[in-house]
Amino acid sequence: MFNLKQYNFKNYNISLVIMVVILSSIGTFLVRLAQQEGENLFKKQVIGVIGGLLVAFIVSLIDYHFISEFYILLYIVNLILLVLVRLVGVEFNNSRRWLDLKVTTIQPSEFSKIFMIIFLAKMYTILREKMDRFYVLVLTGILMGIPTFLILIQTNLSTSLVMLFIFVIMIFAAGLSYKIILPILVIGIPLVGGLFWYVQQDFQVILTNYQQKRVIAFLNPELEASTDTIYQQGNSVEVIGSGQLTGKLLTEGIDSIQGGTYVPISESDFIFSILGEAFGFIGACVIIFLLALIVFQCLKAAKHASDRLGMLIATGIAAMFMFQVFVNIGVTTMILPNTGIPLPFVSYGLSSLMSSMIAIGLVLNINLQRKRKGGNT
Numbered sequence: 600m601f602n603l604k605q606y607n608f609k610n611y612n613i614s615l616v617i618m619v620v621i622l623s624s625i626g627t628f629l630v631r632l633a634q635q636e637g638e639n640l641f642k643k644q645v646i647g648v649i650g651g652l653l654v655a656f657i658v659s660l661i662d663y664h665f666i667s668e669f670y671i672l673l674y675i676v677n678l679i680l681l682v683l684v685r686l687v688g689v690e691f692n693n694s695r696r697w698l699d700l701k702v703t704t705i706q707p708s709e710f711s712k713i714f715m716i717i718f719l720a721k722m723y724t725i726l727r728e729k730m731d732r733f734y735v736l737v738l739t740g741i742l743m744g745i746p747t748f749l750i751l752i753q754t755n756l757s758t759s760l761v762m763l764f765i766f767v768i769m770i771f772a773a774g775l776s777y778k779i780i781l782p783i784l785v786i787g788i789p790l791v792g793g794l795f796w797y798v799q800q801d802f803q804v805i806l807t808n809y810q811q812k813r814v815i816a817f818l819n820p821e822l823e824a825s826t827d828t829i830y831q832q833g834n835s836v837e838v839i840g841s842g843q844l845t846g847k848l849l850t851e852g853i854d855s856i857q858g859g860t861y862v863p864i865s866e867s868d869f870i871f872s873i874l875g876e877a878f879g880f881i882g883a884c885v886i887i888f889l890l891a892l893i894v895f896q897c898l899k900a901a902k903h904a905s906d907r908l909g910m911l912i913a914t915g916i917a918a919m920f921m922f923q924v925f926v927n928i929g930v931t932t933m934i935l936p937n938t939g940i941p942l943p944f945v946s947y948g949l950s951s952l953m954s955s956m957i958a959i960g961l962v963l964n965i966n967l968q969r970k971r972k973g974g975n976t
Contacts, residue, residue, distance in 0.1 A: 603660065606967040611659075615896045615966075618889050619655070619944055619959055623648045623952075625886065626945035629873045633859040633866035633947070640866055640947050647949040651956035658960025659967065663717075666961075667908055670721035674742070677714040680707035681749035688753070693809060696753045706950035708750045708758045713957050715743060716765060716915035723773035724908045731776035739770065754807050757940035761922050768918035769911055772901075813937045831869070832933045834862045839875030839883070839932065846879030866947040868939035871931040890924045890943065893959075900966045909965040916958045 627648055631641040680698070684707055689697040697704040719739060726735050743766045751759040771780070798806050799815060806814070838858040841847065847855040858873045859865050865873050875883050894917050901913035920943050927942040929935035941951040 605662070606660075607969075608967065610966050610969055612896060612900070612963055612966045615893065615959065615963065616652075616655075618893055618896075619956075620652070622886070622889055622893075622944040623651070625874075626870065626942075626947075629870055629877065629945065630866050630947045632853070632856045632877060633870065633873045635859060643949065644947055644952075647952045651952050654953060655956040655960040655963070658957055659963035661960075661964065662968075663909060663912060663961055663964050667717055667721045667724075667912075670718045673714045674718045677707070677711050677718075677746055678749070681711065681746055683707075684753060685749065694754055696755055703949065706948070708753065708755055709948075709950040709954040710957075711746050711750060712758070712761060712765065712919050713954055713961075715746060715762060716769070716912055716919065716958075717961075719743065719766065719769050720908055720911035720915060723769065723911055724906075727773070727907060730774045731778065733779055736770065736775065736779060740766070754810065756806070756810055757926060757938040760926070760938075761919060761940070764922040765915050765918050769915045772914045773911060810938075831863055832930065832937050835869050835872040835931045836933050838862055838872040842876040842879040842882075844879050844881060846875075846877050846882050848877040864939065867941055868927065868946065869931050870942055870946045871928055874945070875931075886945065887924075887928070890920070893943075894921045894924070897962050900962045900969070903969040904965050905968045909968065913962055913965050916962055919958065920955075 627641065627644045630644045634640040684695060684698055687698070688695040689699050689704055691697065696706050696708060698707060722739055722742070723730070729735055743762065747759050747762040747766075750762065794805075797803050798811060803811065835858075838861055856873065856877055858869075858876045862869045862872045871883070874886060878885075897913050897917035897920065901910045901917065904910040904913060923940055923943055926935060926938065926940045927946070930937055930940070941948050943955045944952065
């Protein structure tokens with residue numbers, strides 16, 4: 600578990616840690632700008648960042664092979680937590696996603712992503728010689744589908760999509776046969792188009808009424824501009840644009856930042872709007888560049904991993920970060936339909952932050968063992 604002699608600490612990815620610290624520090628500052636009078640989000644985020652970095656360091660010293668040995672237990676714990684959310688979870692803004700632990704609340708769906716990355720990586724390592732069999736796709740698809748469905752009915756469409764993206768990227772990285780991939784693409788692409796049409800109809804049963812309105816509002820902004828399904832994104836675009844090239848913070852001061860009152864949930868799902876207002880186009884590009892570097896570092900760790908298990912875990916983590924960054928920025932800039940998802944290391948949310956820090960800890964551990972020979976467990 601903590602056999603430090605097996606690690607080459609020359610491979611400890613300090614640059615990755617520095618990027619995470621910079622992003623988390625900027626995110627904490629943006630949360631302070633976004634919080635309303637009487638809220639205590641800033642202090643909570645500071646504690647979360649410090650605690651998260653400590654957790655990342657501890658996880659980085661725990662052999663990922665050891666963690667993966669508990670893949671079945673992690674899967675069961677994952678399901679138990681998601682079922683508890685359904686039964687006794689805390690409801691907020693018409694969504695039941697949290698468990699009240701009295702001292703704090705947690706969002707199990709955030710940790711579900713990490714649990715399932717480890718679970719799938721272990722499964723695809725065990726089944727490595729059978730990736731040309733259709734039943735592998737069906738089996739792992741069902742096992743992934745159960746927690747994904749429990750997250751969807753919370754309602755949490757965005758995290759469900761993250762789970763789906765992780766599954767697709769990981770099974771592709773695991774070497775799913777093209778004999779299976781090509782027929783799926785031929786059948787799947789028209790099905791996705793049909794599904795997109797279906798969810799817009801009055802008789803559809805997949806999305807909630809609220810989620811359906813968001814999709815329709817995105818497709819017809821000129822018809823829905825006055826409704827609450829689109830104005831949040833419209834305000835976000837205005838706030839980002841007001842930052843212009845260099846942002847208001849340097850030219851007008853901290854009191855000029857108004858996005859926290861103008862854009863609902865600006866401290867979390869719409870933190871990018873505060874970023875654009877405060878630091879402008881240049882600052883936004885810097886943050887996007889740092890996030891892209893983190894994804895690159897995860898893919899680099901996957902490439903140089905000592906075995907298949909490490910490669911798959913790092914690939915799954917890269918997929919998780921990449922999808923969340925794309926969707927969060929896409930929503931705040933009105934490129935995508937409005938669906939709440941945090942920006943890794945930047946948005947407020949202790950469960951999201953802790954999940955991301957655990958993911959970084961796993962990548963760091965994989966990198967520590969990059970020169971270790973053998974082992975496909």
